[in-house]
Amino acid sequence: MSNENTAIDSIAEDSVTDIPTSTERFLTFMSDGLTIGVSTNYVTEIITNHTITIIPLVPDYVKGIINLRGQIIPIIDIRLRMGKPSIDYTSTTCIIVLNIDDTNLGIIVDSVQQVIDIDKAQISPIPTENHQELINGMISLSERSVLLFLDHEQLARVY
């Protein structure tokens, strides 16, 4: 079991002071050109290059299961889950291991970016005409980029 885990804990430990109560920390990642954020409350760790064991007879977005130090964790490809085309995995491809209400879940993303503090009050809902699965909010960052927010509850639920 070759562990190439990169601990997330050390990333962006700077702005710890003076966080308003409505602020939450988000890990941002890229998937199919979109920048998506997920609250760090749910993130356990980020791993790369893990051998995925295929599970037969499940939807294609369930890539399989991994053995993470004895824990069996299901892996979901976030692209396929959102109905996007899949791409070959590259060196930047990561698995973000989430713990959502005691459900452990790994999601495959194109790349991990950074951890930023977001004022939750500024998150706006997604316009209904642009409805996107698994996304439940958005926020405009500088430089005309937009951060989307992962609907973790929907992710853990199966439709």
Add this chain to the structure above:
Amino acid sequence: MDNMLEMYLYETNTLLEQLDELLIEAEKNEDFTTNDVNEIFRIMHTIKGSSAMMEFSPLMEIAHHIEDLFFYIRENGLDAMSESHKNDLFNLMFQSTDALRGEVEKLENDEPLSTNIDSVITDINSFLEKISGKNASAKETGGAASDVKSSSAQSGSLSPDFLPEGTYPQYIKIMFEEGCGMENLRAFMVITALQEMDIPFLFYPADVESNSDTIDFIQEHGFYVCPESRELTEVAVNVIKEINSVSTFEVLDHAAASAPAENTAEKPKEQVNASHPSAVSAPASGSASSAASSSGTPAKQSLISVSLSKLDSLMAIVGEIVITESMVTSSPEIQNLKLDSFLKSTRQLRKLTDDLQDIAMSLRMVPVSGTFQKMNRIVRDMKKKLNKDVRLTIEGENTEVDKSIVDSISDPIMHIVRNSMDHGIEPTTEERIAAGKPAQAEIVLSAMHTGSEVIISVRDDGRGMDTVKILEKAERNGLLTKPASEYSQKEILSLLMVPGFSTNEEVTEFSGRGVGMDVVKKNVESVGGVISITSELGKGSCTTLKIPLTLAIVDGMEISVGNSIFTIPIANIRQSFKAEKESIILDASGNEIIKCMDEFYPIVRIHDLYNIETDITNIEDGILIWVEASDKSYCLFVDELLGEQQVVVKPLPAYLNNFNIKDSGISGCTILGDGNISIILDVLNLYLVSENQY
């Protein structure tokens, strides 16, 4: 015996603790809820049952009387009691539980049980009389119970007129050994022994078999047998001499009976009681209480209860250690190094981890006796209800099985035993005798180990199953899948386990609800077991359950298909072999079939079924594994066999259950020595999946 005593102490102490908690909480609220009453009833019932089993009669007596009391309260409702009565009840309950605890403590310290429990019982009885007397609607049950007790309590008024009416010249007064316990049943043994000799006689107390309250009476005044003539008395005396635990008996003339009887009656109660302690110290051979004391050392409670989830996590960690150990010792980095002391240490480590694994496994093992003993009760109750004379014989009750398996086979066994009682055993003794069988029917419940399995069988010597009737019924219910004439005996019997089949036309309290053997079959299969029925008309039938010892560790065969590795439980594998192209036959719908041992079996290709890419698609390149589960038998086509391994079963993540993963032929997964995951196949479900796909 020691084990049983330990279990008994543990169980009784736990129950008494529960009871205390419950009473304290109830007293706080100054009222009992219906739940409380039911709970107390249940606790007392359990204590009574286990005490009776261990032959600790004082404990049984007290528990029994409290049970009676709460039976009355339950029947009549709590509202019927006034405030002051409720207060009295609390006091009484605390007193009685203290008395029970005192007795249990004596058991723990290896002291003889006190035989003087009359004061407690009198208290309980007088309270019961008080509340039942106040209620004009004295229920029959409560009333009857108190009547009997008052007759034994008011022992001062004893006179020969309690002797049964009738003309007989003499009567025999039998006294049993002090402290031998269960006097009523011993008296009943006397009755049966006399009945076997065809001696017409009367006896008192008349309800010894069913009424354990008679114990008090027999202890104090003896058991009376009244044969019809003097000649018969002699015969009876000879019979009685032979019976164990009878200490003394007197033959008395009926007319002159008043004198000795009154003597007994006039003896002050205190004196009788005072004589007990000295009597107990006298060698009471074969007495029940000496069974406990014979061990010599005090029987301190040395059991603790641990939640199953803790054991599960222990198992998981031990599994991890076993895997990690093999990861360390077979690490490729040290493969070509000569490390003598390292090898020595690793061997030591392997031995220790093996031991650790064995111990962790044994923690979860419990004997099936608990489940089996419950059947005693069921048989007893049904015997009364159905008026059948049945004896339950238990064999191999110390056989140990994983705790989770014991829990899940309890219901199936109960169901099978009920079926045997209800349908299997002939309704009347006459019918049995006419068939040349002993009048008393027998149900044998047995358990035994065979390697990695436990075989549990329920056998009866009843009517057996009528295959013709079963076929007819199945046809009526539209359960037949081929012409009736083509069914073999085995197939017909397995029809019993098809959903919607119940051989009995009438629905009774105990069985015949139509949900029957199919549910049993499902339960057994859910723990990886197999159920089979054999029967011979007129001779009886036998239901056999084959259950794996544990679900936590499986002997598995690792196989590969493409890049995936699967584990097939060895228990399911019959044979693996290379097939030749010529031996493959296609059936009408194009499915592959192969002939082994003169039977035809379908082939399931795992790579097709699971859409796994592999280079090996030619039947001659891969290997066929002939597998069997329950009544399904077929061949799996895989790329190659990797080897046999003992694996620790891990459940699949809960998230995947959303995709009905259990129905896709996967029962779990396991982590291999190199850290990779292998998926454990469920041979039975796999076949169903393949059937649906084609």
